[in-house]
Amino acid sequence: MAGPSPVSPLAPDHFASLPAVPGIRLAAGAAGIRYPGRTDVMVIELAAGTAAAGVFTRSLTAAAPVRWDRQVIASGRARAVVVNSGNANAFTGADGERVVARTARVAADTLGCAAEEVLVASTGVVGELLPVERLVAVLPLLFDSVSGDAWADAAQAIMTTDTYPKAATRQVLIGGVPVTINGIAKGAGMIAPDMATMLAFLATDAALPPVLLQELLSEAVARSFNAITIDGDTSTNDTALLFATGAAAHPPVNTADDPRLEDFRTGLAQVAAELAQMIVRDGEGATRFVTITVTGAETDQAAKRLACTVANSPLVKTAIAGADPNWGRIVAALGRAGERIDADALTIRIGGTLVAAHGGPVPAYDEAPVAAHMQGRTIDIAIDAGIGFGAATVWTCDLTHGYIDINADYRS
Amino acid sequence: MAGPSPVSPLAPDHFASLPAVPGIRLAAGAAGIRYPGRTDVMVIELAAGTAAAGVFTRSLTAAAPVRWDRQVIASGRARAVVVNSGNANAFTGADGERVVARTARVAADTLGCAAEEVLVASTGVVGELLPVERLVAVLPLLFDSVSGDAWADAAQAIMTTDTYPKAATRQVLIGGVPVTINGIAKGAGMIAPDMATMLAFLATDAALPPVLLQELLSEAVARSFNAITIDGDTSTNDTALLFATGAAAHPPVNTADDPRLEDFRTGLAQVAAELAQMIVRDGEGATRFVTITVTGAETDQAAKRLACTVANSPLVKTAIAGADPNWGRIVAALGRAGERIDADALTIRIGGTLVAAHGGPVPAYDEAPVAAHMQGRTIDIAIDAGIGFGAATVWTCDLTHGYIDINADYRS
Structure with a gap:
């Protein structure tokens, strides 16, 4: 492996400082998935009752975690996310399914929730079996050390060939009540040798029902993560997740055409577009x-x-x-x-x-x-x-x- | 301009020696279209009665010569071809149409045929007006010096970023009578700075009606020139033409399913595939x-x-x-x-x-x-x-x- 690449000449001039989002806690650590001593795992703990939405790669060779997550997202609820780099767990057949199920099981046991409430995302080499025991060994400690202030650590932890961490935030109003929208992402070229994939994790303390959340996410993704291209290659693992913890005490909003959602919609679009543009600005070899x-x-x-x-x-x-x-x-x-x-x-x-x-x-x-x-x-x-x-x-x-x-x- | 590039490491180890095809005569020369002193014009004179078929770029921004040629090919007959490099005459509006008409007119007057029997092909920079008077000035002399033995010169003349000339030939039998199929082509990356496009010119002394000829060419192109890709970019000027002079005295063949055409069909497919593969082997920067x-x-x-x-x-x-x-x-x-x-x-x-x-x-x-x-x-x-x-x-x-x-x- 070559040393770390110099930071892209197109990098933003500063890293956004992300506030805490009530109901969201994160942590990062090293499991030695592919290289010893490298930060390669990030976990998110979601408060009970958090609504979850997701948009995934359209690849017909989608990785095992993507197929698992589609089921979880269909329920509209989630309690945790486990993200690893170094291995994409893609094109790994039935073994790959077992890796995801085992990861979710251990996370669920640690948190006391159902495995079906745990989302998993992987990025890295395709077609090699993920050493799952190394991954699950670090989960109890990581979930024990989660913090609402660890967004910068989390953004750093999911980097692969990225030359800088990607984070964006907006404060918006729903019915006059302030809510926060945070997002972190990783990108660079798709399916690169050791690391792959666009991954984005967005979270808000807004209280939005899952169906509405999914609608808002799909809309934002179409004009952000699905409106960027580095080399035309789509990854087997592309994943964008949005969580709404419901901790904010704004008036209930239940339909996408509610005018009180306009500011939220704009803020979400901006966070997603900002992250998407940061991914392009960190495209492999990009100078313009x-x-x-x-x-x-x-x-x-x-x-x-x-x-x-x-x-x-x-x-x-x-x-x-x-x-x-x-x-x-x-x-x-x-x-x-x-x-x-x-x-x-x-x-x-x-x-x-x-x-x-x-x-x-x-x-x-x-x-x-x-x-x-x-x-x-x-x-x-x-x-x-x-x-x-x-x-x-x-x-x-x-x-x-x-x-x-x-x-x-x-x-x- | 940099000097000539070294020959591709994937070049064939020798240049095919093309025999004459009765009814076909060629010549090449320099008109100074873009650079003085560079061979940039090639002409083909076709015997009276020659059947002509063509397959062209599917680009919606097809160049003026392509639009002209589609009309000529619809008649199934042609008497001449004028090819230039240095300027693609693409995206040149009504002026571009006039350039083609003028080229065909001068060639027709020189040969004593109709302008509608003259095919034109161009390759080079897009969006600049072709200096047509320089082109037409050399046509009388070129048509005066055509020869049945000039295939190598012609293959050389149509090169642009190509690092070696591309030619292939087969002798086949139709009803026991030998006929020749020759082909030359140019390729390299599409729409490159100064030069563009895949151009291929194939000719045979077989006697085949235009509709049948078109069917055979379309079939061969699908598995040759349309089965190669260097960078996924399609040119505004891509053109493959096939001429049948009818000089060979084989028994008449009028339908594509005539078994006496099998050898011809195979030979044509081989000539086209060989040229297409030579184009890929000369792809810009190709090493494998x-x-x-x-x-x-x-x-x-x-x-x-x-x-x-x-x-x-x-x-x-x-x-x-x-x-x-x-x-x-x-x-x-x-x-x-x-x-x-x-x-x-x-x-x-x-x-x-x-x-x-x-x-x-x-x-x-x-x-x-x-x-x-x-x-x-x-x-x-x-x-x-x-x-x-x-x-x-x-x-x-x-x-x-x-x-x-x-x-x-x-x-x-």
């Missing part, structure tokens, strides 16, 4: 953060597919790495996205400057501001497909030698 | 040639999509670059391909060795032959999806620092 906005598509879904095709194009990503305003590559990516566009009405703006319109380049556009924009850390590409009213925003990063360095290394 | 075979999918189409998702995965491609038999990344790619797989019945073989089966790794498989295979130039990955009888083979290459070097350079 890219926002791709598509408007004028047939539907929002079409807009997202167009934006993702541009975002995942190796030629667009390498052009951005080279500070090259090569909009021809953007046109080519749009043309193969499989969504309707009007080539004659299509417009492309880079850093706000219109570079292509009316089926061709904008005659004699001023290249100086575009060139200056491309040299920056933050690149904005705005596309109008000229067809309809569908819109979407996707965040990505450039494709550099750093990505190859990280991913073409020998696994062992 | 990868064959991905998927069986057991729901349909052939599903198999192809599964194979392409694996082939285009940056994580799979970088693992191959690093000689890492990281089949976990293959599992992850299969899981997100959007096609049915049976995770418990799925098998993965690398270099013939079974590494994954029954929903997990093969216990204690011998890693030595797999590691040795991964160190080679030619990598074989065989996947069975465990669902049905659909099968497909796709060829690709690894993703290396060389790709980034080539594509992250400044355009100008």
